[in-house]
Amino acid sequence: MKKLLVVVDYQKDFINGALGFPGAELLDAAIAKKVAAYHKEKDAAVIYTQDTHGKTYAKTQEGRKLPIPHCIRDTEGWEVYGLTAEACGARDLVIEKPTFGSIELMEIAEEEQFEQIELVGLVSNICVLTNAVLLKTALPEAEIIVDASCTACADPAMNEKALDVMEGLQITVTNRK
Numbered sequence: 001m002k003k004l005l006v007v008v009d010y011q012k013d014f015i016n017g018a019l020g021f022p023g024a025e026l027l028d029a030a031i032a033k034k035v036a037a038y039h040k041e042k043d044a045a046v047i048y049t050q051d052t053h054g055k056t057y058a059k060t061q062e063g064r065k066l067p068i069p070h071c072i073r074d075t076e077g078w079e080v081y082g083l084t085a086e087a088c089g090a091r092d093l094v095i096e097k098p099t100f101g102s103i104e105l106m107e108i109a110e111e112e113q114f115e116q117i118e119l120v121g122l123v124s125n126i127c128v129l130t131n132a133v134l135l136k137t138a139l140p141e142a143e144i145i146v147d148a149s150c151t152a153c154a155d156p157a158m159n160e161k162a163l164d165v166m167e168g169l170q171i172t173v174t175n176r177k
Contacts (some may be wrong), residue, residue: 008121013077032083120150
């Protein structure tokens with residue numbers, strides 16, 4: 001069975017940087033362990049996504065606030081975090097994405113015809129959810145899995161809602177408390 005692990009945006013800005021939140025760092029060891037396990041499997045691949053922005057944001061002339069600057073290419077906050085970064089292997093693909101979902105990820109998954117795709121990383125209610133839906137759309141017969149023990153967001157109630165939505169879209173959610 002062709003399997004894919006997608007490590008979604010496990011970057012410093014989402015852990016201890018501009019958009020970091022308590023508990024995000026606690027996922028690190030489990031994600032790194034999962035990456036190592038996929039590396040040992042014969043028909044398995046690993047893809048990392050990186051939220052990527054080319055410049056910082058600023059206020060408009062009208063004083064309207066724009067999004068918080070985060071994951072600016074080539075800054076420390078853009079880098080993959082901790083043990084998860086160390087686990088990234090030479091064969092692993094890294095995809096930069098300027099928005100929530102990655103069309104490139106969807107196209108690769110469709111081209112490779114993965115039968116099972118597992119997602120981990122941050123944040124559950126935005127980029128993990130969006131990419132899980134794109135992958136389910138591209139490969140409706142593949143099993144799309146989200147490991148609840150390896151994803152989170154700043155609001156625990158929103159995390160649970162995101163997991164509910166994914167389950168409602170026939171995405172398998174494992175390790176849910």
